[in-house]
Amino acid sequence: xxxxxxxxxxxxxxxxxxxxxxxKFRQMKDFTSLKTVTFGDESAxxxxxxxxxxxxxxxxxxxxxxxxxxxxxxxxPGPFVGETEFTYTLEAPDGxxxxxxxxxxxxxxGEDAEEPEVDPGEGFAKNDGIKxxxxxxxxxxxxxxxxxxxxxxxxxxxxxGQPVSAGETxxxxxxxxxxxxxxxxNFSPSGGMQMEPIWLPAPEAVxxxxxxxxxEGYQNFTxxxxxxxxxxxxxxxxxxxxxxxxxxxxxMGLSDWFRGWFDPIVEFMxxxxxxxxxxxxxIWAGIGESGKIILLFLAALWIMTISARAGVSGxxxxxxxxxxxxxxxxxxxxxxxxxxxxxxxIFTGARVAxxxxxxxxxxxxxxxxxxGAGMMVMVASRxxxxxxxxxxxxxxxxxxxxxxxxxxxxxxxxxxxxxRI
Amino acid sequence: MSTLSIENISMRFDLPNGGHVQALxxxxxxxxxxxxxxxxxxxxxxxxxxxxxVAGFLAPTDGKIMLNDHQVTGPGAERGMVFQQxxxxxxxxxxxxxxxxxxxxxxxxxxxAGTVDHLxxxxxxxxxxxKAVYELSGGMQQxxxxxxCLANDPDVILMDEPLGALDALTREKMQGLVLELWKxxxxxxxxxxxxxxxxxxxxxxxxxxxxxxxRIHEEYRLPFADDGVGKDLRKVKKTSEFxxxxxxxxxxxxxxxxxxxxxxxxxxx
Numbered sequence: 001x002x003x004x005x006x007x008x009x010x011x012x013x014x015x016x017x018x019x020x021x022x023x024k025f026r027q028m029k030d031f032t033s034l035k036t037v038t039f040g041d042e043s044a045x046x047x048x049x050x051x052x053x054x055x056x057x058x059x060x061x062x063x064x065x066x067x068x069x070x071x072x073x074x075x076x077p078g079p080f081v082g083e084t085e086f087t088y089t090l091e092a093p094d095g096x097x098x099x100x101x102x103x104x105x106x107x108x109x110g111e112d113a114e115e116p117e118v119d120p121g122e123g124f125a126k127n128d129g130i131k132x133x134x135x136x137x138x139x140x141x142x143x144x145x146x147x148x149x150x151x152x153x154x155x156x157x158x159x160x161g162q163p164v165s166a167g168e169t170x171x172x173x174x175x176x177x178x179x180x181x182x183x184x185x186n187f188s189p190s191g192g193m194q195m196e197p198i199w200l201p202a203p204e205a206v207x208x209x210x211x212x213x214x215x216e217g218y219q220n221f222t223x224x225x226x227x228x229x230x231x232x233x234x235x236x237x238x239x240x241x242x243x244x245x246x247x248x249x250x251x252m253g254l255s256d257w258f259r260g261w262f263d264p265i266v267e268f269m270x271x272x273x274x275x276x277x278x279x280x281x282x283i284w285a286g287i288g289e290s291g292k293i294i295l296l297f298l299a300a301l302w303i304m305t306i307s308a309r310a311g312v313s314g315x316x317x318x319x320x321x322x323x324x325x326x327x328x329x330x331x332x333x334x335x336x337x338x339x340x341x342x343x344x345x346i347f348t349g350a351r352v353a354x355x356x357x358x359x360x361x362x363x364x365x366x367x368x369x370x371x372g373a374g375m376m377v378m379v380a381s382r383x384x385x386x387x388x389x390x391x392x393x394x395x396x397x398x399x400x401x402x403x404x405x406x407x408x409x410x411x412x413x414x415x416x417x418x419x420r421i
Numbered sequence: 422m423s424t425l426s427i428e429n430i431s432m433r434f435d436l437p438n439g440g441h442v443q444a445l446x447x448x449x450x451x452x453x454x455x456x457x458x459x460x461x462x463x464x465x466x467x468x469x470x471x472x473x474x475v476a477g478f479l480a481p482t483d484g485k486i487m488l489n490d491h492q493v494t495g496p497g498a499e500r501g502m503v504f505q506q507x508x509x510x511x512x513x514x515x516x517x518x519x520x521x522x523x524x525x526x527x528x529x530x531x532x533x534a535g536t537v538d539h540l541x542x543x544x545x546x547x548x549x550x551x552k553a554v555y556e557l558s559g560g561m562q563q564x565x566x567x568x569x570c571l572a573n574d575p576d577v578i579l580m581d582e583p584l585g586a587l588d589a590l591t592r593e594k595m596q597g598l599v600l601e602l603w604k605x606x607x608x609x610x611x612x613x614x615x616x617x618x619x620x621x622x623x624x625x626x627x628x629x630x631x632x633x634x635x636r637i638h639e640e641y642r643l644p645f646a647d648d649g650v651g652k653d654l655r656k657v658k659k660t661s662e663f664x665x666x667x668x669x670x671x672x673x674x675x676x677x678x679x680x681x682x683x684x685x686x687x688x689x690x
Contacts, residue, residue: 318508321478326522326573327498336521340512417511417555 002076002193003062014054060203067202068194076193079134081106083116084174086160088185090125090146093153100125102140106174106189109133124148130187135196137188139180155183201387206394209387218388219379221371227395230365230373233289234357234403237296241353245301246346249308250338266305274299274360278367287368292361299360300353307349311342344418347411354407358400373399424489425452425475425577425609431483432470432635443634444470445481450628450637454576457603457610457646459624461617461670463678467635468613472579475611476502488576498522501575503566503583509554515565516541516550522573533572540568543605544598560591564598571606580612584619596622597654604650617670621645621663622654629670631677639673641666 038044064072087101100121107113118129124147132138148154157163159177162170169178175189197205213223221229251258252266277298285291315338323337365374373396380388411418432445444467452458460468473479475486477496486493488500501522502508509518517524519540523533541547544564546557554562563583570578583599584592596619603610603623614620620627625646631638643666649657657663 316507318504319510321476321496322502322504322508322569323510323521323525324478324496325476325498325500325502325575325579326525326569328521328525332525336525337510340510343512415512417553 010058018050066195069202078192078194080174080189081134086172088156089158090154091157092148098123098125101127103129105131132189135191140185142185150183205387206391209391226373226376229371230361233292233361237293238300238357241297241300242304245304246308249305253309253312270302275363278364295364296357299356303349303353307345311345315341343415351407354403426487429484430481433482446634446636454609455607458626459612459620460628461620462630466630466632468630472581476579498573499576501570501578503570503580505582506586511555514551518565519568519572537572540571544568560587577609582613600650
């Protein structure tokens with residue numbers, strides 16, 4: 001909740017800062033800047049690059065600030081670490097009361113810490129020393145060393161002077177003390193507002209993991225091998241899918257018989273999500289490479305078939321007529337008119353298919369695999385290596401985005417006439 | 422002599438609801454080599470159907486088309502076609518579009534390069550030959566279409582409203598170009614148009630067709646095309662004979678439309 005409010009505040013502040021600060025110094029001389037009607041004119045809405053940059057920085061700042069990153073100067077209050085103390089008041093069955101102090105040493109999880117040495121002090125309630133990991137809590141059987149035990153009728157009536165009974169919680173200097181139903185003390189040092197690394201590690205921990213896994217590997221394969229295998233499966237599956245799907249789509253676009261024969265199959269298989277085929281493919285082909293590639297082949301096949309078929313049906317009849325009137329044979333018509341004319345559709349299909357394949361391979365690896373990006377993430381999550389999980393998600397995202405950019409570049413290069421007819 | 426004869430062509434489309442449309446009924450016509458015939462008529466009179474039959478894209482339900490004493494049974498390189506728009510190949514440069522016919526015929530570049538260059542000169546696109554066709558304006562694209570058709574050296578050129586999608590100014594210029602090309606190449610041309618003026622200006626012969634069933638309504642021989650070659654077509658349009666002819670044909674088409682409307686009203690009454 002706090003993070004959402006901070007996020008909205010940064011959004012609004014940055015908006016006004018850029019609008020009224022930076023804007024004044026920017027020279028806008030293009031055509032759009034001369035438009036007076038911009039609200040409602042979608043073509044006049046271009047992404048503000050300042051907003052994009054600030055947006056990305058904000059995400060990383062918030063991530064760093066709420067995980068205690070050393071890369072970020074400002075932090076949300078972290079968990080309490082250090083020495084603290086609180087007192088409890090023990091009441092003996094005869095009504096006599098005595099105070100004892102609990103000395104607590106809160107240490108960072110992963111570091112070594114000793115229980116504090118404590119002088120037992122005066123009275124029938126003796127002082128205690130405990131150690132607690134940050135974000136953790138510690139149950140204290142405080143009457144172990146007290147002269148009157150709970151089973152003899154002693155009970156705690158106050159913590160730091162605040163009256164308390166079993167099942168209640170009171171705040172102390174650096175945390176909270178709860179009294180359990182049986183009357184013993186449970187101390188939780190305050191956690192602050194930062195995320196514990198097990199939920200969300202700091203950015204530098206993730207980066208450090210990248211370096212570590214890139215050189216040492218994880219689950220018998222280095223990071224690059226995991227990513228390579230995922231990409232390799234996608235590319236092989238996609239190429240086989242396209243190699244079968246595109247000719248099939250052409251055949252369906254050009255022949256009654258093929259259209260009739262394959263229409264029911266294609267129309268049935270198209271809406272089946274590839275993920276739903278994972279169990280069957282595992283039964284048939286196991287969890288090795290062939291199973292993955294069969295799955296990705298099926299994921300790409302129908303998309304490529306349908307886009308090639310659409311590409312053929314999309315050819316203007318006047319182009320076909322023109323080609324025949326110019327003396328083209330059927331084969332020449334195919335080669336010089338139908339295939340190039342269907343390329344824009346095929347590229348659109350290929351972009352979709354690559355996206356679907358990438359999603360499918362990660363999902364298939366999550367289910368079962370010996371190597372691959374999805375497998376790395378899944379295994380890491382089982383061992384609560386959240387930094388690897390986050391790293392994996394970021395890399396999967398970057399690769400998916402990279403694939404799409406490459407496909408778009410290829411499209412602009414190979415079918416420059418797309419959308420300009 | 423490459424005479425094109427259209428012999429008793431009838432075309433009947435069956436409708437899915439059991440009815441039928443008589444798109445053409447018993448159309449007969451003979452066109453001599455080098456004639457430019459324009460075809461005019463209200464929509465639904467079957468002029469595009471007729472052109473598609475001559476081109477070989479449709480088989481008539483009755484009658485036949487003979488060109489040079491051979492029956493037309495399908496599309497062929499001896500009958501070139503110029504479409505309204507969108508028939509250029511966007512994935513090819515202007516030059517590749519124009520040389521498409523010779524290339525498909527398997528001719529070598531040295532055999533067609535001269536012709537193609539000459540045609541690009543004639544249509545005024547020499548400086549654009551390496552451009553992609555989608556970079557050209559509508560008028561330039563139609564020039565490419567004309568050049569592409571001529572590069573194949575067909576006996577007959579069929580034009581299906583070739584200037585229909587152009588703006589008025591470009592259209593006038595292109596009309597002049599069509600006349601020049603006709604005179605220079607001596608091709609037989611059938612030109613379908615919606616514009617009475619264009620039909621009068623370009624047609625040595627003018628065929629007015631009537632709908633339901635599609636048939637030849639009237640045929641004229643006109644002097645304007647011959648007169649107009651190489652001249653300012655606007656001057657031709659200003660002459661009193663041109664004005665008279667235009668009025669005559671306009672009022673005839675007007676009557677035809679009235680009659681159709683009347684018939685439809687009767688039918689629905």
